[in-house]
Amino acid sequence: xxxxxxxxxxxxxxxxxxxxxxxxxxxxxxxxxxxxxxxxxxxxxxxxxxxxxxxxxxxxxxxxxxxxxxxxxxxxxxxxxxxxxxxxxxxxxxxxxxxxxxxxxxxxxxxxxxxxxxxxxxxxxxxxxxxxxxxxxxxxxxxxxxxxxxxxxxxxxxxxxxxxxxxxxxxxxxxxxxxxxxxxxxxxxxxxxxxxxxxxxxxxxxxxxxxxxxxxxxxxxxxxxxxxxxxxxxxxxxxxxxxxxxxxxxxxxxxxxxxxxxxxxxxxxxxxxxxxxxxxxxxxxxxxxxxxxxxxxxx
Amino acid sequence: xxxxxxxxxxxxxxxxxxxxxxxxxxxxxxxxxxxxxxxxxxxxxxxxxxxxxxxxxxxxxxxxxxxxxxxxxxxxxxxxxxxxxxxxxxxxxxxxxxxxxxxxxxxxxxxxxxxxxxxxxxxxxxxxxxxxxxxxxxxxxxxxxxxxxxxxxxxxxxxxxxxxxxxxxxxxxxxxxxxxxxxxxxxxxxxxxxxxxxxxxxxxxxxxxxxxxxxxxxxxxxxxxxxxxxxxxxxxxxxxxxxxxxxxxxxxxxxxxxxxxxxxxxxxxxxxxxxxxxxxxxxxxxxxxxxxxxxxxxxxxxxxxxxxxxxxxxxxxxxxxxxxxxxxxx
Numbered sequence: 001x002x003x004x005x006x007x008x009x010x011x012x013x014x015x016x017x018x019x020x021x022x023x024x025x026x027x028x029x030x031x032x033x034x035x036x037x038x039x040x041x042x043x044x045x046x047x048x049x050x051x052x053x054x055x056x057x058x059x060x061x062x063x064x065x066x067x068x069x070x071x072x073x074x075x076x077x078x079x080x081x082x083x084x085x086x087x088x089x090x091x092x093x094x095x096x097x098x099x100x101x102x103x104x105x106x107x108x109x110x111x112x113x114x115x116x117x118x119x120x121x122x123x124x125x126x127x128x129x130x131x132x133x134x135x136x137x138x139x140x141x142x143x144x145x146x147x148x149x150x151x152x153x154x155x156x157x158x159x160x161x162x163x164x165x166x167x168x169x170x171x172x173x174x175x176x177x178x179x180x181x182x183x184x185x186x187x188x189x190x191x192x193x194x195x196x197x198x199x200x201x202x203x204x205x206x207x208x209x210x211x212x213x214x215x216x217x218x219x220x221x222x223x224x225x226x227x228x229x230x231x232x233x234x235x236x237x238x239x240x241x242x243x244x245x246x247x248x249x250x251x252x253x254x255x256x257x258x259x260x261x262x263x264x265x266x267x268x269x270x271x272x273x274x275x276x277x278x279x280x281x282x283x284x285x286x287x288x289x290x291x292x293x294x295x296x297x298x299x
Numbered sequence: 300x301x302x303x304x305x306x307x308x309x310x311x312x313x314x315x316x317x318x319x320x321x322x323x324x325x326x327x328x329x330x331x332x333x334x335x336x337x338x339x340x341x342x343x344x345x346x347x348x349x350x351x352x353x354x355x356x357x358x359x360x361x362x363x364x365x366x367x368x369x370x371x372x373x374x375x376x377x378x379x380x381x382x383x384x385x386x387x388x389x390x391x392x393x394x395x396x397x398x399x400x401x402x403x404x405x406x407x408x409x410x411x412x413x414x415x416x417x418x419x420x421x422x423x424x425x426x427x428x429x430x431x432x433x434x435x436x437x438x439x440x441x442x443x444x445x446x447x448x449x450x451x452x453x454x455x456x457x458x459x460x461x462x463x464x465x466x467x468x469x470x471x472x473x474x475x476x477x478x479x480x481x482x483x484x485x486x487x488x489x490x491x492x493x494x495x496x497x498x499x500x501x502x503x504x505x506x507x508x509x510x511x512x513x514x515x516x517x518x519x520x521x522x523x524x525x526x527x528x529x530x531x532x533x534x535x536x537x538x539x540x541x542x543x544x545x546x547x548x549x550x551x552x553x554x555x556x557x558x559x560x561x562x563x564x565x566x567x568x569x570x571x572x573x574x575x576x577x578x579x580x581x582x583x584x585x586x587x588x589x590x591x592x593x594x595x596x597x598x599x600x601x602x603x604x605x606x607x608x609x610x611x612x613x614x615x616x617x618x619x620x621x622x623x624x625x626x627x628x629x
Contacts, residue, residue, distance in 0.1 A: 035409050035412075035413070091592075100408055100409050101354050101408050101409060101412065102595065104354070104356075104409055104412060105354070105547065105551060105591065105595060106591075106592065106595055108544055108547070108548075108591070109587075109588040109589070109591035109592045109595070110588065110592075111588070112584040112585065112587050112588030112591065113584070113585050113588035113589060114588075115584050115585075116581060116582050116583070116584045116585035116588075117585060119581040119582075120581055120582065120585075124581070228541060232416065232417075232420055232540055235413055235416070235417075236417065239410075239413055239414075239417075243409075268428075269428040269429075270424075270428070271424070271428070272420070272421075272423070272424025272425075272427060272428065273421055273424040273425055273428070275424075276417045276418070276420050276421040276424065277421060279417050280402070280414070280417060280418065280421070283402075283406075283410075283414060284402055287405060287406065287410070
């Protein structure tokens with residue numbers, strides 16, 4: 001019973017993290033039809049920015065947890081917006097309209113560039129930003145010690161999910177975006193500035209990626225290569241849920257998060273295997289993912 | 300058997316390479332070219348699928364299977380004949396591809412790319428967690444024999460693997476060259492151009508893709524096996540997705556224009572990487588990234604198009620009949 005509860009708690013924490021990481025990826029794919037291989041790099045950039053900012057804030061050894069949270073989020077916003085703008089204005093806008101597979105390769109090139117850019121800017125030594133994590137302490141749920149920071153993470157993931165959903169479903173701008181998702185050409189014919197929507201979406205996506213990285217930074221050591229590890233997990237979530245679907249990403253994250261937590265507790269040798277195993281299983285049964293739309297083939 | 304120009308060039312180049320390699324070139328260069336050619340075989344597998352319009356971001360799976368088969372054959376089965384070990388890798392890859400292909404051939408474009416990536420990451424996950432296979436460190440390949448001769452370390456081993464690799468690469472390239480011009484090879488390109496029309500012509504794109512996928516797996520496993528023999532070591536990184544990304548990179552660098560292209564691209568890639576790591580250890584990926592962007596924008600058909608551009612250019616632009624019937628693509 002206790003281990004069942006542990007799986008539930010660990011799984012939910014891991015799922016919220018997965019959702020935060022995957023949300024930006026699925027938003028970008030949904031609107032722009034770009035499978036952004038460089039998404040992990042935005043995650044890493046967010047983590048580095050947050051770790052640097054936290055290190056600077058706690059440089060004299062004191063500081064409050066509340067302010068450090070604001071710093072985390074602020075660092076993510078700045079990093080995501082600045083790098084996102086640079087990438088979108090400087091590279092991607094010249095590539096719009098190309099084949100989806102080619103866009104994968106272009107963003108792969110972007111990933112290679114950003115990986116080394118980070119090494120040059122931040123160096124190769126690890127960064128630590130543990131202060132917000134330790135400052136919040138732990139609480140006990142039914143005999144299990146759980147870090148409060150992880151519980152806050154669950155709250156943030158839910159908030160981000162609801163905000164995205166509300167924005168897409170309940171606002172005018174969201175409605176316009178859904179029109180672009182549904183049919184780009186018709187939306188353009190109706191007077192939607194599709195390119196501006198692309199810029200907006202890309203910035204939101206990169207900022208979400210950076211936010212995920214910034215919020216993860218306190219619980220890991222920030223080293224080169226963290227983005228490369230994360231991107232395949234984010235892919236798995238998005239593919240399971242159905243590419244471009246927010247609800248799908250949430251369900252996919254929960255499914256994968258709980259499966260992984262179960263694997264960690266009951267069969268640790270299958271920890272990595274289980275995520276891709278579940279992904280392959282879902283795709284074998286529903287090729288378009290749980291919430292994906294089937295596409296009609298055009299001649 | 301009549302040989303065309305490409306095939307003659309292939310035979311000639313293999314002979315020249317073997318002579319130059321064993322007689323004149325320094326050891327490090329022979330080793331570099333051996334590994335590059337072996338990896339180029341994996342790239343040939345990627346190119347085979349690219350010709351059918353599919354980009355595999357998981358070809359490292361078969362690279363790894365081929366490599367681990369060579370390592371495990373020596374470690375656990377007591378096999379030490381090099382050719383048997385290579386064959387073992389190919390058989391393992393073919394069996395695996397026949398199973399995975401059933402699922403993968405239902406997918407196209409990015410879904411194919413992602414699912415093939417997921418499969419190779421599954422293997423990575425399994426290998427990382429298996430202690431008896433050395434976990435993340437991998438393990439060393441045991442001493443092996445070639446046609447009864449034991450291959451010890453040192454210069455003799457380097458030369459033997461080099462010749463074995465050149466011969467294998469040339470043979471595979473020869474077969475692939477014929478395959479691309481066969482009915483099935485041509486159909487693969489037709490599938491890339493328009494799959495639904497191919498279906499309407501009464502062919503099954505799915506089964507052609509399936510056969511192509513399995514064949515590509517075999518070729519890639521051969522590359523993995525040769526790499527294992529050349530480096531004497533295998534580790535799970537062979538199946539990590541960045542390794543597969545490297546193969547896609549080399550495939551695009553060379554282009555799909557000729558069976559020579561992957562070999563050329565792999566050698567260029569290996570040389571550039573060796574020097575880039577030497578001089579700019581923290582910026583060589585960035586150089587690769589910009590190179591990739593440059594290729595996508597300026598040389599979409601790869602380095603090989605530098606050699607063929609002149610031959611393609613004179614196609615008359617004012618031949619409406621040819622254009623309307625689809626014509627023959629150069």
